[in-house]
Amino acid sequence: MCYNTHMNIIETSRRKFLQGSVSLCIYATSALSSPWQTTKTSNKKTTDTPYLCNMCRNKCAGYARVENGLITKLNPNHNFPKSRNMLCPKGNAGIQAIYDEDRLKYPLIRIGNRGDGQYKRATWDEAYEYIKEKLVKIIDEQKDNRSTIAYCNGEGFNKDEYIKFFGSKLGSANFLDEGSICLNTKLGATQLTIGDVGEMDVAGSDYMIISGANRYESLITPDSVDMIHSKQKLVVLDPRCTVTAIKADEYLPLYPGTDLAFCLSMMYIAFKEELYDKKYVNEQFDDFEKLKAHILSQKYTPEWAESKTHIPSQKIEKITREFFAASNPLYYLGRRSVWSQNDFQLRRAMVLINALAGSVNRKGGIIFGQPIKLNDEEINEPLYNNAEGRFDLDGIVYGSQKGGSWLNFREKVVSKTAPYPVKAMFIRKHNLMQNMPNIAKTKKMLEMMDLVVVLDTMPSDTAMMADVILPECTYLEREDMVVSFNRLEPSLALRNQVIESLYESRSMQDILKGLGKKLSVPLFHVSAKYDEDLQDSIKEDGLHKAFVEGGYDMAELYGYNTTQRNKRLITKQFGKEVYNSLKEKGVWYPYMDEQKELFNDFYEYYPPEKRFYTIDKKYRVNAYLKKLEKAGFDAMPTWHKYYDFNLHEDEFRVITGRYVTTTQSATANNVMLKDFEKENYLWINNNNAKRLGIKTGDSVVVMSSVSSIVIKANPTNKIAPNVLWIPHGFGIDSQEMTNAYAKGASDNMIIEDKFEKIYGCATMHETNVTLRKL
């Protein structure tokens, strides 16, 4: 196998480039990684560097072992409450992300058509210069409406800083992130119902119900660990028999999208049998009677729920009674994408069930806790009078003011119904061409742009749509700003730099610094042309002062490097000891000295009496949301006929999810993880498959209203009839991702781009398809 396909210089034609790389791999051996991909650690002691993982959303803490400049091993860091001394398979395989031969190594400027992968190598300055020229022209054309430049970010780290740069400094209102293709409904439902997004105390709960969240496979976090170690009873609802279902004490198979019916019935039983926590309800609920009357009058009986969900009514009764009889019950609010139109109300129903049981602001419930507040680094924000507001929340009842609604945004851009044209996009670690439904539409949107800039580590499908690709370094090659985590056992953690950045890649901070230096003055002049207030202040104070005091220096934050900024910020707010702890152990929390080993390398962090189970906080449980009623939606969770799972015999519902070895499409090219699942398989009920003559490994065509895919079949008894499961993160189209290209199929090719109207979130489980054997 050839591991030496460098994307160093892509000449005029792809073929030529590929030929070049083929001959290269005969002679060239990489100095960075052995051709065997793994390097045995030596028997020598080393001083390992504490870092924070970036292979998935959890950000576990680890120690990186470096030998002769090469990272040879990543180990868990036992000091971090949020990662419980573990690293999952992806965390362990992080080394392969650093030493991936396909990584973006140099700035690249497009020379062919969008998507065909023809780029030329450029210096950083050439790349900045290219961006500057385009931007000046675009902003000038748009008469200083900065919002014509949309920007997005799919990575949790450095997000706020990225927003500071493009939002505050550059002045665009159009920021988008993964929230609207992820779990914004859950955050919103919690916020609107109990006034805070809170945190779920899994470890403290003695009875837990999970709807669909596959906590042992799709994402391994402390919740997953706590589920194993706490003595709780675990009930799992899922159309698919996942590992989480296998490990549960009780698995309730149900039809997709019907979890809400189960929740409504739980409430019905709780009201009917008066199982709820009366004291809590009296003290905290608003509109309790309204809710009760609504649920009872709708007759959400267990028998009714059985007809929707397929869960036997006696089971529903039994689980409900057990749940309300438990001392610390928790209905897990989920941690995954939005499923269907009823998602907001589903999450709300879950919050309300927790509240009815009194499981809010107490051990084992939704806790508010006390996160450590980090001081903000203040910057001087310019005011752009001509910058218009965002439009992606038009027609959305709530929506996230921060991350917006991707599908609504894209729809408005593509259909040209946005109030002003969006001409440019800055995309950081956000694989738009894979991460949202209906990929063809995303492609169309990007093709409409005058300028697309991608900051990433890998030549993703999205990078292949860029005009300029800026190679960001990976998480082990940079120091990031300190982050505060968690509410129950809050801590600070710092991602330290493990090795110097490889090739010509740079940290986001350095990229923005360079961009800022290049863009500030020219863009300032554009503003000066259109912005009357600015013209006034130039007249009054002179050019220089107006520039500086107006905050137009986009690189303002980057007068100091990240290490210096961290040191200043942390020592000023918390003192030197905390800073030293973060540098040496990667972590700080107040009771570090008391951390004790419970068993077998498993630790207790905060002493139980110091945890923030219950805090003094005024809040109400809002059973009834007036704003929703006004907007013509349900103010309380309600079932509608069109939520029913009711398919024709030949129709199938597509649902998605992840393997334990994939984090969306970000891990698609990781050789180590690819070893486990080279491609994705379509799960289809074995009886369905039999009827269609489909056997294990057969290729099938799956067709929806937007497109079709070809994928191998996995007939199994572990999935409901007429439901198809497509694991996400496969079917990569970028040929530069040599391990991932054309392996398996992408779910988002065929998922229809529908979104719900409360938060504008993409509904991933509402597409019906047909299929046939190829």
Add this chain to the structure above:
Amino acid sequence: MNFIKKIIPMKDFTLKSLMTFEKTPLNILMFILTIGLLGAFGWGVIEYLIHSHHAYNVTREHPWGLLIAMYIFFVVSSTGLCIVGSLGDVFGFKDYMAMSKRAILGSIVTILAGFAVIAFEIGHPVRMLIYNVLSPGLTSAIWWMGTLYGIYLTFMIIEFIFLMRNDMKNARIFGLTGLLVGLAAHSNLGGVFGFLNARTISNGVFYPTYFILTAFITGIYLTYLMYGFRYKMNFPEEIKKGLIGLAKIQTLLLAILMFFETWKMMTGIYGGMPGRADVVEHILHSGGFVYGEVLCGMLIPFVVMLTTKWKSINLYVYASFIGMIGIFFMRYDLVHDTQVKPLQMMKLTEYQLPPKWIEYFPSAAEFAIGFGAIGIFFMLYYFGQKMFDLDGGDH
């Protein structure tokens, strides 16, 4: 040359005479076959040198393949020929005196062919020679087998030398020792499998004894083939006598073998013990066993010999050819069946049916080396014939 001739009498030959032979159609066919097989062997070796074990289809679950089977095939042949050869010079059966030389030469060249195969199966043959001596693993059947076969080869060569010098006293001494060492080596090879207590189908006393029995059978088959070729089916009387005697012994041995096999299978299947009964059933349903081992290896020769009143020697030569095909399947199946039942029965990835039977089919390189070694056997045997006077028995 003269020095060598002093030690071991040889015919007069020149390089040219070595290279010329009577151009009968059979001889030409054998020539082409030998060259073809040697070519295949050479190609296989080159494949192996370039790709090392990647050239083979052996896997973690099925680490032994065709080459081990062919190695066994050759060493069983060698032991068998050694037994046949001993009948005359060691045990003094008059009828077989004339066969000793040819049989012993045969046993030497077959084991050399076997060593040629194993040299490309063992990952580090040179290292083996070193550490077999420096760090002997006395609990290892492979160590004993390898060491004993080394000694055996030495004795066989010495015996052959005395035979050629017509020094029957010394030939008998070395022949007897060689035979005993050979039998020990050979039953150790059976022990290599018999010791595998993880492999219920092979574990136990069966293979060590079965190996001796089938060696004898193989030896007789091969003797028939060698003489059939030597005399172009026109056998002199004294040879005829010996061959008829061998056919009778063969019939008896085959009958014993059939009982052996029957009881192995019956006891294996009885009680339905997992890992044994299911494997036996699997074997009973495999073509290699039914057509190869039973039909070719046992039944056809048995019936042919039993029903022809010890008269049709020519027919027995053909039956022996069929018998050798059966012997090949016995060796191949023995290796494959030992490993056919997976030791790890759970699925390791989602998209996999739980492992049921381990699949194996030899690669081109394995075929080339394994069968190509038959060419080595042909070549060495041919030169042996040219260089030594193998006819003439006790003078």
Add this chain to the structure above:
Amino acid sequence: MARYGMALDYKNCINCKACEVACKEENGVELGAEKHRIWVGGNNPEGAWPLLDMASASFLPSQCQQCDDAPCQEVCPTHATYYDENGVVRVDADKCILCSYCMNACPYDARYVDERTMTVDKCTFCSDTRLARGETTTACQNTCPTKVRTFGDLDDPESEISELLRTRDHFSLKAHLGTKPKLFYLT
């Protein structure tokens, strides 16, 4: 001088494969499905949706069982396989002739061929990596999210593993073969 063993609380295993990746990275094990020192076997639940027999679905982490009476050691013709001073079954690559006898003899399918050295390799309890530099536990134990594994000295009555084996029921794989594994499965 110790006698290392491992106890596995295998019912806590979630088949996440972290141990397998950690082992490969720590010990420089080659990529490729065949090349693993450690693995997790899984069983599908029986039955038809929705009536699945969940008790029949299980995960079983496995690796070299570090037999006290190791067939692989017994059959090795050159003593390439040996017990080190801590009772760990190891392979001396310099002596291994790749006869593959041990691969056939190991009842647990724990051995594989390392293509770089063309010798047989297996789990070493991280003896030449982590333990050699004074660390006290293996890579697979260290990384496991649910802490399925407990690694320690069986000869030390105070060790966590000794305590576990005293207080919890456990079994060994294919115990009837008399291999005396030093991996213990807690029930």
